[in-house]
Amino acid sequence: MNLLLDTCTFLWMIWDEPKISGRMRDQLVDPDNHLFLSHVSLWEATSKYAAGKLDIRAKGSAFRHLVEQRDAHEILPLALDEDAISHVEHLPFRHRDPFDRLLICQAIEHGLAIVTPDNHIRQYPVKTIWD
Numbered sequence: 001m002n003l004l005l006d007t008c009t010f011l012w013m014i015w016d017e018p019k020i021s022g023r024m025r026d027q028l029v030d031p032d033n034h035l036f037l038s039h040v041s042l043w044e045a046t047s048k049y050a051a052g053k054l055d056i057r058a059k060g061s062a063f064r065h066l067v068e069q070r071d072a073h074e075i076l077p078l079a080l081d082e083d084a085i086s087h088v089e090h091l092p093f094r095h096r097d098p099f100d101r102l103l104i105c106q107a108i109e110h111g112l113a114i115v116t117p118d119n120h121i122r123q124y125p126v127k128t129i130w131d
Contacts, residue, residue: 006116084109
């Protein structure tokens, strides 16, 4: 299965947070699943870090740390492209978070399931998983 990690899921994964269940962790390390991290999530986490709203738990560049962690966990990068952005105008306006809305658009465009605990995202016509 092709899985797009929500920003919080990625952070919890690299920090080994107990907020991710054992069953969900099994799916994240299953070699049959391909994990993706959107450039949108890198933008979101780095922006929140710069604003003092998120502790990245890194020495030096937060952005560089996130990219290194993505690569160390063998997570594939997912660029934001115009085809994905085109879905924004068709999404119902149930959630104001622009980062989440872009992740939803990418998942729709690329046929990905979003790994997220976020109930707002589950309101959209996109496949989500969270155990």
